[in-house]
Amino acid sequence: MNSTKKTARLAGILYLLGGITAPFSLIYLPRTLVVPGDATATANHVRASETLLRMGVASELIFSIVFIFVVLTLYRLFKGVDEKQALAMLTLLLISVPISLLNVLNEIAALNLASGADFLSVFDKRQLDALVLLFLRLHSQGLLVAGIFWGLWLFPFGILVMRSGFIPRVLGVFLIIACFGYLASSFTFLLLPAYGHIVSRFAMVLTLGELPIILWLLIKGAEDQPLENPA
Numbered sequence: 001m002n003s004t005k006k007t008a009r010l011a012g013i014l015y016l017l018g019g020i021t022a023p024f025s026l027i028y029l030p031r032t033l034v035v036p037g038d039a040t041a042t043a044n045h046v047r048a049s050e051t052l053l054r055m056g057v058a059s060e061l062i063f064s065i066v067f068i069f070v071v072l073t074l075y076r077l078f079k080g081v082d083e084k085q086a087l088a089m090l091t092l093l094l095i096s097v098p099i100s101l102l103n104v105l106n107e108i109a110a111l112n113l114a115s116g117a118d119f120l121s122v123f124d125k126r127q128l129d130a131l132v133l134l135f136l137r138l139h140s141q142g143l144l145v146a147g148i149f150w151g152l153w154l155f156p157f158g159i160l161v162m163r164s165g166f167i168p169r170v171l172g173v174f175l176i177i178a179c180f181g182y183l184a185s186s187f188t189f190l191l192l193p194a195y196g197h198i199v200s201r202f203a204m205v206l207t208l209g210e211l212p213i214i215l216w217l218l219i220k221g222a223e224d225q226p227l228e229n230p231a
Contacts, residue, residue, distance in 0.1 A: 004077065004166055005221035011073040012217030018066040019214060025059035026143060034136050042136065043129035046114040057107050064100040067093060071153070078160040085163075089156040096149035103142030110135040144186045151182025154210070161213065171216055174209035181206025 033049060035041040046053055071093040079086040110132045113120065120128060154175045161172030185203035189196035 007073060007077045008167075008217045008221040011070060011077055012214060012219075012221070014066055014070045014073060015214045016218055018063050018070055019210075021059045021063045021066070025056040025063065029053065029056040030136070030140060034133070034140075039129040039133040040126075043114050043132040046110055046132055046136075047116075050111060050114070053107060053111055057104050057111075060100065060104050060107075064097050068097055074157065078157075078164065081160050081164045085156040085160050089153050089160065092149050092153035092156070096146045096153070099142065099146040099149070103139055103146065106135045106139035106142060110139075141190075144189050147182050147186040151179045151186065154179035154182070167213075167216065171213045174212050176209075178207045178209030181209070 029052065033042060033045045033053065035045065071090050075086050075090045078089070113128050113131045113135065116128075123131070158172040158175030158179065161167045161175060162169045163172075181203040184206070185196070185200045188199040188203075
């Protein structure tokens with residue numbers, strides 16, 4: 001028999017690990033390297049900061065892989081509460097993982113185009129610079145697609161927290177609010193890009209609803225009770 005508290009603490013540790021790596025690759029790196037509308041400046045940033053971009057690729061891969069284990073641990077924690085909701089939570093997050101992993105190829109393509117390799121000599125520098133910016137923009141768009149599922153999985157997660165009885169219900173409410181924050185940001189950028197930055201300012205505040213559950217799982221865990229071992 002394994003305790004609920006032990007499983008909750010493990011989920012919190014993994015959640016924190018994934019959460020620490022994400023801001024660097026998803027927020028800091030694009031703001032540092034990409035100059036909107038200026039392909040030459042962006043390509044020059046990539047050439048001057050190749051190591052930084054490779055670190056971003058590694059960070060994004062780690063983030064995606066760690067969250068596989070986050071959701072598997074959470075599934076084990078909550079499947080006794082409502083197995084259908086736990087399965088929905090598991091499925092929705094796992095859908096985002098291949099999207100995120102394949103999306104990293106756009107950054108790798110930008111690195112290759114900026115490298116000045118001999119086989120790229122058929123393109124002139126302006127064309128290569130434009131392609132670097134194109135692939136980095138495609139990467140940003142890919143994050144928006146993945147962000148839809150980063151939001152959706154929080155809805156069944158929030159319901160499970162509210163029904164669990166071993167984690168405060170209010171944390172489930174925060175997760176559902178965060179869900180709509182991710183969805184609002186992703187759909188606005190994809191469908192109404194002119195309003196994306198305006199909506200994202202408010203949506204970012206809503207997505208902070210994930211933070212309390214991470215801290216609670218890490219520090220408090222959950223009310224101790226036995227969990228059945230998996231078959």
